Amino acid sequence: MPRILAVDVYQVAMPLKYPWRTAYGEDHTIETILLRLETSEGIGWGESSPLPQPHYVEQWSAAAFLCLQQCLVPAVLGRSFGSPEELQQAMAFVKGNTFAKAALDLAWWDAAARAQQKPLYQLLGGTREQVPVGADFGVMDHPEELLPLVEEAVAQGFPRVKLKFRPGWDLPVVQAVRQRFPELVLHIDCNAGYTLRDAELFEQLDRFRLAMFEQPLGYDDLWEHAQLQRRVQTPVCLDESVRSLHLARQALALGSCRWINIKPGRVGGLTVAREVLQLAAEHGVPCWVGGMLESALGARHCVALGTLPGMDYPADIFPSDRFYEEDLGDPPLVLDRDTSGRPVACPLEAPGTGTEPRPDLLRRWTVNHFHAHA
Ligand SMILES: [Mg+2]
Structure with missing residues (x-):
């Protein structure tokens, strides 16, 4: 021991x-x-x-x-x-x-x-050797800045795009992207920027066929999310609100979400992340891996988590050069391509995360x- x-x-x-x-x-x-x-x-x-x-x-x-x-x-x-x-x-x-x-x-x-x-993902019980990843875009000054970047992500084969969403960078932005890319798998992440008083905004967003509304309401809320989920067709995804297995259990019982974004840091580690994933699966709720812009070292833990069954949506795992000139983690994280040319993150076949x-x-x-x- x-x-x-x-x-x-x-x-x-x-x-x-x-x-x-x-x-x-x-x-x-x-x-x-x-x-x-x-x-x-x-x-x-x-x-x-x-x-x-x-x-x-x-x-x-x-x-x-x-x-x-x-x-x-x-x-x-x-x-x-x-x-x-x-x-x-x-x-x-x-x-x-x-x-x-x-x-x-x-x-x-x-x-x-x-x-x-053993590689970490094997010890964890991972079953896939490639983790599909998405492209994320933060709030910008003008929608004109965003469209070429989304176009580039689509051209690079990213299977889905996530847009940060907040008052002033909201419905018109989604409308512009949806108009240009009618079939793109697209979702918004509101980072707890709204309340139930904004339910109408989310009802209006239903027509854009988004994959999910990520954390639309308060960071510590479950009940209002359940109310919102009853009013909209688009699945609600919880991120900030699920900070423990207990909160996940309550969210699932209340019907607060149809997706859970799991970040190892937010839930208290890989041990709890695996338990949340298991519990969500028992409720028929799929999960996906989020990130906190960690270095390549932390991102490798996220890659390992992403190899588990039940992780059913492209992850927020980024190559080192997306956010950093120099990555604290060694080796830096680079994306590979799957057989259809889509970007994937592959766990290193080295003991542990293989990263220091x-x-x-x-x-x-x-x-x-x-x-x-x-
Ligand atoms: Mg989020």
């Missing part, structure tokens, strides 16, 4: 190539948490990226760093765990703080896979670090 011997946690500010604009704001850097776990059986790396401010959910990277330093790491250091479920149990005394918990959980999975000399942070970039971009050992 592996014993946790030492933990290093790094809060890292990764500069983006250009700001990423959504309903909750504008990010110039992605603040991520890297965690190096040393167990009696070897090492593993985890990454969890809650953003620099608490504007996606109530968590943020500085708080995740402190939660790990003051609460989670002291609780697990020196202890042995036979399974990731046991590790989750040891972290359960901390309420919420899923991104902090995920950093430990993901490092645990990576260490376990490396110790067994670049030491030079880790040194340059770390804003906080702590080391603890048993």
